[in-house]
Amino acid sequence: MDIIVVLFNRDLRTHDHPALAAACENARQVVPLFVLDPALPTGHREGFLAECLADLRRSLRGLGGELVIRRGDTVTETVRLARMLSARAVYTALDVSALARSRQRRLAAECDRNRTEFRGFPGVTIVAPDALRPSGGGDHYRVFTPYWRAWSAHPRRELSKVPGTVSVPELDAGSPPEPGHRPSALFEGGETAARERMRRWLKHGVADYADGHDDLAGNRTSRLSPYLHFGCLSPLELETGAAGGGDFVRQLCWRDFFHQVTAAFPRINRDDYRPRGHEWRADSGAAQAWKEGMTGVPIVDAGMRQLLAENWMHNRARMIVSSFLVRRLHVDWRVGADHFFELLLDADVANNYGNWQWMAGTGNNTRPNQTVNHLRQARRFDPDGDYVRRYVPELGSMPARTIHEPWRSPVAVAGYPRPLVSMD
The missing domain is CATH 1.10.579.10 (DNA Cyclobutane Dipyrimidine Photolyase, subunit A, domain 3)
Structure with a gap:
């Protein structure tokens, strides 16, 4: 039995999903997996995440597949499933936060211990966080403008195609989280809603972005950021569709810029990147x-x-x-x-x-x-x-x-x- 487990994290889509596409090319059966991990800080995003997972499950079922959902520690549950299925590999998209990188290291080590291949793929950003290096030395760009120049000139990978079919073995798929309270009626979670919003934005909004994006009262921004955060949209596909929309593409570059900064400085959420000796008020x-x-x-x-x-x-x-x-x-x-x-x-x-x-x-x-x-x-x-x-x-x-x-x-x-x- 030739099986690959694809661990989903912040890439809740089927379009331009390099890990899923590669798994479907390389194995007879593929098991898409999402782990509801209590260590993951979801804040007020639980309801939106539940909608994203429900939509992803529908999309995978439409391809003949399934989204397997487990609860617990991500590494433990992924390795347990891979071992139960005698999977030969675990594929996943690589991310940059301290939590994500710790999880990736642990998962790679556990896969190695169980003689299971582990492979990380792009997809969270347009340009991989470690792909660009300043010409004067250093492990990352600290200033945006030279990064923007290098980023703009860097070759892009090809968009991955949606698999024709996703064949899964028989197993308990697990129950999805309850949708619960939607944080905002303005946003419906999932790739389906994301792609429709992207379609409208590229057709009617992006050309006006430079003139209208600072209008506070107007509805002249894309409002695609929640979908990019959860990976319901491929940032590369969005950039490709927005070709010619320079100011909007520049915002996508800012997103990549901070991801490469975080990859080099994973404590960005706790420590000053450049300490200035500030004395803050405890008010x-x-x-x-x-x-x-x-x-x-x-x-x-x-x-x-x-x-x-x-x-x-x-x-x-x-x-x-x-x-x-x-x-x-x-x-x-x-x-x-x-x-x-x-x-x-x-x-x-x-x-x-x-x-x-x-x-x-x-x-x-x-x-x-x-x-x-x-x-x-x-x-x-x-x-x-x-x-x-x-x-x-x-x-x-x-x-x-x-x-x-x-x-x-x-x-x-x-x-x-x-x-x-x-x-x-």
Whole structure:
């Protein structure tokens, strides 16, 4: 019996899945596997993940296959299944976080101990995190612009085809997780929904991205990030489809950039990438007000309330709210980054913590003391106050000229606080 186990992690799709495609070429039978591991920090993403797994199971069944689901330690359950089936190999997509790399090392060692082949494949990023090296030496790029140049010129692998059939042996497939509460009605989990959203974005949205992506009130961003995080979409397929959409492709490059930084510095979610000697304030009250969207600064509060309501936030708003926490409240970036990681559907380690360190001045920013003028950002990217009105309804009756500065109004707004810090 010739069997390969394909361990799914952040690659919950059948299109452009190198590990799945290779397994179907190299073995008579293939067992797609996902392990619900309690060590995996899922935050508010459980419901979305359940939808992704249900959709993946339907897709694999449509190919004649099955998604096997197990619960427990990922390495233990994968090796147990491989041994039970006398599988000759375990294939999986390689990832970069400290948790993922530890799991990959353990799995490789256990496979070797059981005389089972272990192979890692690309697919989480467009360009593999270890594929590019600075010409002047070093194990990774620390600055984005030279990385962007090297990344843009680097050859791409071919997209993997969806297998014609996936043949599985008879075994207990296991029960999927309960869908439970969906964090946001804006996002339906799974490859099917992801591909439809990608199709619409490439047809109607990407050409306008450069002009519209900073419009806070407009729906002019792709909102594909949750699907990229869970691998419901291939980032390479998305880049291929967006050819010519330079500003959007540049954002995909930023995603790869932080993955290669994290591969070289796996403690990016805990330690300063570039220590600056910051002395952060331990102000739990200010941090809680920020989390609840009650700082008294409408553009900040709108962003934080969007996060609470949708488990997603506009990218420009992310920059504004993170800058406010670390630059104006002087609260440790880890407080904000951990809050984002708990709530965001798209919160992977590399991008979430890489971007937070960028804003805190401890990361890859070449201007570590850069500050954001929050009122100027509000007037520029929400000129009519529509974004603020959407998420801070108590300010809805204020005119556009004062909605971003309610503290200047002679009439206090009932229930809305004064700013935590002076905004003059």
